[in-house]
Amino acid sequence: MNDRQPILVLGAGGYVGGRLVPRLLEAGYPVRALARNPTKIANRAWGTHPLLQIERGDLLDGESLRNAALGCRACYYLVPAMSPSTKNAAVERRGAWNFIAAAEAGGLKRIIYLAGLGEEEADLDSQLAARAEVIRILRAGRVPTTVLRTSMIIGSGSVSFEILRYLVDRLPVMATPNWVDSPCQPIGIRNVLGYLVGCLDHPETIGQSYDIGGTEVLNYRRLMRIYAEEAGLVRRLILPLPICSPRCSACWIQLITPVPAALARPLVESLSTPSICHDLRLQDLVPQPLFDARTAIRLALERLRGSQVESSWTDAGPIPPAEWGDPDDPSWAGGTLFSDRRELVVKADIDRVWQAIIRLGGETGWYACNPLWRLRGLLDKLVGGPGLRRGRRDPDTLLIGDALDFWRVADQQHPRRLLLVAEMKLPGEATLEFLLQPGENGTRVVQNARFLPRGLSGLAYWWAVYPFHHFVFNGLLRGIGTACGGKDLSGPRRL
Numbered sequence: 001m002n003d004r005q006p007i008l009v010l011g012a013g014g015y016v017g018g019r020l021v022p023r024l025l026e027a028g029y030p031v032r033a034l035a036r037n038p039t040k041i042a043n044r045a046w047g048t049h050p051l052l053q054i055e056r057g058d059l060l061d062g063e064s065l066r067n068a069a070l071g072c073r074a075c076y077y078l079v080p081a082m083s084p085s086t087k088n089a090a091v092e093r094r095g096a097w098n099f100i101a102a103a104e105a106g107g108l109k110r111i112i113y114l115a116g117l118g119e120e121e122a123d124l125d126s127q128l129a130a131r132a133e134v135i136r137i138l139r140a141g142r143v144p145t146t147v148l149r150t151s152m153i154i155g156s157g158s159v160s161f162e163i164l165r166y167l168v169d170r171l172p173v174m175a176t177p178n179w180v181d182s183p184c185q186p187i188g189i190r191n192v193l194g195y196l197v198g199c200l201d202h203p204e205t206i207g208q209s210y211d212i213g214g215t216e217v218l219n220y221r222r223l224m225r226i227y228a229e230e231a232g233l234v235r236r237l238i239l240p241l242p243i244c245s246p247r248c249s250a251c252w253i254q255l256i257t258p259v260p261a262a263l264a265r266p267l268v269e270s271l272s273t274p275s276i277c278h279d280l281r282l283q284d285l286v287p288q289p290l291f292d293a294r295t296a297i298r299l300a301l302e303r304l305r306g307s308q309v310e311s312s313w314t315d316a317g318p319i320p321p322a323e324w325g326d327p328d329d330p331s332w333a334g335g336t337l338f339s340d341r342r343e344l345v346v347k348a349d350i351d352r353v354w355q356a357i358i359r360l361g362g363e364t365g366w367y368a369c370n371p372l373w374r375l376r377g378l379l380d381k382l383v384g385g386p387g388l389r390r391g392r393r394d395p396d397t398l399l400i401g402d403a404l405d406f407w408r409v410a411d412q413q414h415p416r417r418l419l420l421v422a423e424m425k426l427p428g429e430a431t432l433e434f435l436l437q438p439g440e441n442g443t444r445v446v447q448n449a450r451f452l453p454r455g456l457s458g459l460a461y462w463w464a465v466y467p468f469h470h471f472v473f474n475g476l477l478r479g480i481g482t483a484c485g486g487k488d489l490s491g492p493r494r495l
Contacts, residue, residue, distance in 0.1 A: 006030040006053060007200070008069055008108070010099070011078030011316075013040050013401060015158060016114060016192065018311030020076060022046040023193055029200070034068045040401035043412075059095030062102060069106025074200060077113045077138065077145075080316035089133070096134045100141035110206045111145040112199055113138055114192070116266075117185075117211060117275040118149075131266070144207035146199055148192075148282070151213050151275040152267070154296040155189025156303035157312030157393065159259055160267060164220075164297075166257035166389070168227045173237045177249045179272040180220040180240055185213035188296030191288060198286030205285060211277035215292045220271060223293060230297050255381070258389035263313070312393045314403035338462050340449040340469050341495040344477040347442040348486025354415030355396075356483035357434050357445075361405040362392035367479020369472045373405075376424075380406055385425035407432065428458035442489055447477055 007024055011017040012033035024031050025046055032053040035041045041054050057064030059079060069075065079095065103111060115135055138145045152160035167174065195212050199205045221238050228236050250265035257264075283290075291299070303309055346353060360366060366373045377388030388405045392398070398418070402409045407420035415436055422430035428451055435446040449469070453459050477492040 004030060005071060005073035006032040008032045008034065008072040008075040009078065010034050010059070010075065011080060013037075014078060014080045014316040015311050015313050016153075016189075016196075017076070017078040018044070018315055019189065019193055020078070020196055021052070022049075022310075023197055025049045025051050027197060032068060032072055034064070037401065039411075040399075043399040043401070059098055060091070062098045065098055065102035066105050069102045069108055072106060072108055074110045074112065075103060075108055076196065077111055092131075093133055093137060096137040100137060100143070103143045104141060108143045111138055111143055112196065113145055113147050114196065115147050115149050116270050117151050117213075117277070118270055118273060146205050146207065147209040148195055148199070149209065149211050149277075150187055150192060151184045151277070152186045152271070153189055153192055154186050154214075154293065154300055155192075156300040156309045157314075158189060158300075159263055159313040160186075161297075161300050162313065163253055163257050163259050163264065163267070164223060164227055165231075166259075167253075168224050168231065168233065168236055170256055171236070172234065173239070174224075175239045175241055176221070177252075177268075178240050179249070179268060180224070180238065182271055182274055183217050183219055184271060184275045185217050185277050186223065186293050186296065187212055187214045188291040188299065190299070191290055194288040195282055195286050198282075198288070202285050205282070208281075209279065210282040211279045212282060213277040214296065215290045217276055218293060223297075226294050227297050230294065230301055254384070258386065258391065259313070260384065260386065307394050307396065309393050312403070314390055314393065315401060336453055336459070338451045338453070340466075340473060342447050342473055342477060342492050343495055344445045344447075344481055344491035344493075345439070345442055345489040346445065346481040346484065346486035347489050348481070348484045350415050350436050350438045350443045352484040352486065353436055353443045353445060353480065356480045357418055357436075358398045358412070359396060359483070361388075361407070362395055364395065366472075366476055367483060368475025369468075372468060372472060377406060380424040383425045386423055426458075427455065427461050428453040442486065445477060445480060446495070447473060449473065 007029050009017055009021055009024075009031055012021050013035055021031055021033060028051070030051045030053070032055055033041050034055050034057045036056070036058050038054045038056050041047055046052065047054070055064070055068045057068050059065065077099065113135065115131065135147060154161050191214065192212065224236055224238060228234070247265065249268045250261035253259055253264040253268070254261040374388060381387030381389070386403070386406050390403050390405060392404050393402055398404065398409050398412055400409050400412055404420060406422065406424035408423050409418070410421045410431070411417060411419040417436070418434045420432045430449070430451045433448045433450070435448070437444040437446070451462050453462055474492040478488065481488050
């Protein structure tokens with residue numbers, strides 16, 4: 001086997017994949033990352049590494065999969081699970097079958113798949129059934145698949161850690177579902193990555209299944225108390241409910257945390273039954289210092305406090321298309337398109353203005369009318385959208401593909417352009433763009449909010465929110481000027 005053959009990574013832009021790729025590169029492995037939007041990967045700190053190849057492709061595009069797999073010796077299948085619906089389950093199955101055909105045609109020697117404990121045994125009524133089906137499909141192919149089964153993963157930015165963090169931070173008294181007493185064996189993300197990388201050096205792991213976990217078995221109630229102690233919070237009062245369905249639990253989590261019910265429900269189902277490691281053979285094959293839950297939580301909190309979150313659960317997913325909002329399109333193209341365009345000229349250099357803009361959202365807020373932004377986020381949350389609680393991965397930097405409250409970064413060209421695409425629940429599609437132009441006396445900031453309505457409800461929505469634009473968007477521009485320490489030379493004004 002040629003050790004210089006690249007390692008293919010599917011899901012390199014997700015939570016685990018975004019941390020695995022740089023570790024493979026550090027270990028000297030050539031890596032080929034498949035992405036629907038290569039720019040999203042190229043913008044990472046490791047995106048220009050000489051051992052990294054970035055290929056455009058999609059699981060539903062068989063030809064792009066075959067091209068990506070050709071010449072690779074192994075593949076990490078880390079494609080994030082889609083929301084648990086019948087339609088998405090069919091898409092996941094189709095993607096898995098496409099990949100199996102590509103893996104065989106490309107000559108892959110092995111596949112490494114990260115699964116949840118209990119996924120393989122999931123019944124047809126479970127929301128985990130789609131993931132169980134993916135495992136069965138991968139194993140049906142001729143390329144051997146190694147499966148690593150894990151309980152909840154603790155790390156800064158992981159879904160399970162974010163749920164734990166928000167529940168304990170926000171609720172001093174909790175009426176909790178009965179699954180808080182189910183035993184589990186959480187594992188730190190660093191140990192997960194250690195096992196994933198370690199498998200490559202051990203051919204005896206090919207085609208095998210292993211359980212991976214931390215050093216202790218405990219329940220979610222104990223995890224909540226450990227988190228409170230590490231975060232310096234007073235002891236939380238936890239009152240378990242006699243019964244609470246996974247659907248109700250997921251909706252409750254969606255209201256309290258940034259995690260949508262569609263992602264929370266499979267996690268709740270996995271916590272509703274014991275998730276304890278039984279097959280521990282990998283500990284001997286890939287030895288490493290294993291963290292207990294307290295250490296994993298402490299390390300995750302240190303990363304958060306130091307703004308050093310490498311990847312987040314919000315990283316997964318495609319960037320919503322924004323081609324319809326191209327300002328160069330003629331006004332008659334694509335039907336009705338509303339635009340609210342304003343400008344401000346501020347006495348400050350372009351880099352200072354840029355820094356003020358890329359700090360928008362999260363803990364910084366939107367510089368003006370924050371109660372209105374919070375109200376809009378609450379309304380979005382109530383109808384199943386992300387709301388504002390999703391925040392941002394890093395308070396000072398933005399990368400293409402980053403989540404920003406209920407927006408996602410579609411493009412950023414330092415220090416000239418930032419384009420945000422709305423992911424909130426809307427009767428249409430929306431973008432918010434900032435363009436910066438340096439001048440002799442300062443910097444011109446052009447802010448453009450565009451909306452492509454869908455039907456009569458979209459038209460009604462635009463005219464309902466339009467009266468608030470003067471306060472929200474003018475205030476946002478003035479706030480940018482204040483945040484960069486400059487003096488307004490002209491504006492804000494409509495264009």
